[in-house]
Amino acid sequence: MITHLQDTITLNNGVHMPGFGLGVYKVQNGESVVNSVKTALKHGYRSIDTASFYDNEAGVGQGIKESGIPREEIFITSKVWNDEQGYESTLEAFDASVKKLNTGYLDLYLIHWPVKGKYKDTWRAMEKLYEDGKVRAIGVSNFHVHHLEELMKDSKVKPVIDQVEYHPHLTQLELREFCDKENIQLEAWSPLKRGKLLDDPTLTGIAEEHGKSTAQVILRWDIQNNVITIPKSVTEKRIITNADIFDFTLTEKDMGKINALNINSRVGTNPDSFDLK
């Protein structure tokens, strides 16, 4: 378990990835994303999660540059979008992302969603990018167990990560068990369920006992479950407090109470029913 904001988790290919980072979905390109990235880096974050779909890679790159922190100290994730999938188009999409980010290489590149009939060709392209040394690690997002099984049937490289919706209302037990067995790291998107969990009485009660906020309790629960987490905020105070979770420990009883909140409820779409064009 990580014990500091800049602590890393070792992925199955030996690459070290910070266990905590900043998400930038729905953050506008330009000043807004530049400022959130710079603010997070100033306050000790070392991992940024973007995607071509977010249309803010240029601003993420600018924020990194303006931060003055050396490129190699920052872990950058981007993702290939659904309409970019397929072998050649993934290679092109990767080049476009790196050009916009202007970071020379990527630390982690993910298949954003398992587009039926395409994601295996996409994976071949990801393997090529990895073998060519253009990206340090490759993984997937929104893959159920059956997608992972299908992908790994004839892949050369195992995904290092599955980034999925994960929070106390969606604890992904089956996927967690499978990923643990296969040494695929789980990463949580929408860890705060986009604000929809902050008034939950069980969580507010635990937060009160520890003198922390509900958001801090949820993010700490991620860390204690060894799940990488990437809460999004454009608000400096929240960027700071979200990461201020290394000075308390949830008890086994707290963890059990939070685990018991699972109702398999999503804020996003189920990958099996998403219109994956």
Ligand SMILES: NC(=O)c1ccc[n+]([C@@H]2O[C@H](COP(=O)([O-])OP(=O)(O)OC[C@H]3O[C@@H](n4cnc5c(N)ncnc54)[C@H](OP(=O)(O)O)[C@@H]3O)[C@@H](O)[C@H]2O)c1
């Ligand atoms: N792979 C995928 O398909 C996928 C899908 C969705 C998201 N993601 C990634 O995961 C990241 C996080 O997920 P998300 O952005 O959907 O949701 P989230 O992190 O669960 O929630 C973000 C929302 O919560 C607010 N917030 C943040 N900290 C807070 C706090 N301490 N107290 C109260 N409100 C707080 C933010 O507001 P302010 O910004 O106004 O402070 C924002 O409205 C994304 O940014 C993206 O990088 C990936």
